[in-house]
Amino acid sequence: MRIIIMDDEQSLRYTLSEIFSFAGWEPIAYPNGREGIEGFLNHGADIILVDYHMPEIDGLETVRLIREHDQEIPILVLTVDERQEIADRFLDAGATDFALKPAKAPDLIARVQLHMRLLYMTKAVQANTKVQNEVFVTKGISKSTLSYIERYLTDCPEPSTVEEISKELSLAVPTVYRYLTYLVNNGKVQSIPSYQKIGRPKNRYCWI
Template structure:
């Protein structure tokens, strides 16, 4: 796996490169969005980690520029900004997910694995292959998660869904990401009075 890291903070670039080494992934790093886009055009990457606050070309502009040329590569935005409108805009511009700094290795590794897996599933779906069997997605479990969302008017957290249907948190999260990727679920960012924003999920009614 090859990861593109775009961040103007040298210490964070180093830490992310070390995390990739630990996970036995290759990585290349860029010091700003402009250099990151240039690297993206020259090499094949499985996923992009991009910082939101950068000089010259910020994370939002970088995501927008990459999405002009590639709609499939997973993009994770790293930010210290906890405002809901920023999170909403990042997703609207084409980011797949966002992670708040300070970055924690287990969290970023699991997010990378998940989004690369979802991207592979998308490719298989486009080729007409059966994604459920190939990637361990059970239709029965998918139906359980979907049923919870369809029968609850208000957005639900992963914890709430997990408790309701009796499945482990990582399993529910993986199935939610699959439904999100399929356009059947939307993500809502709820700001708490105390602590970080909370991501909630709701069945998408067209």
């Protein structure tokens, strides 16, 4: 499996390359989005990691440009910024999920494995039905990730927090929150305030 890494920090490119090589994959690292996109178009890849802050072309524009050429390839955004508004901008641009810096090898490997598994499942369904379905249900919501979260919620006996779902599914917290918001707005999931002894109430989510 070939993984393209786009990040302007040489030390991080090295670290990520070592992690992926250890996992038995083929990492190819680029220092910016322009070179990374050229490499992807010329040589292809199975999954792409994109840094948020990069020279020449920033991460957001890099994601948009990749999606102009490929709607299916998983794109993980590397960031230290956990704000939901930033995550929503990337998801709207076509990002699949996020990986927080500094990268932790077990979490990163699990996340890559998850999104490759979801991609293979999508392609298998398309091959069996001989129908090329749309990858995204709506802007920022992919069919495969949505189905993955829906299956978890329908099987889960108790309401769960965003953090609990994130941990169980190996998805980033902002990604889970975005999809839960979509499901709540579409009447499939209920948000239940859970009042703690200290601090603000934390919402729990359950399938309706």
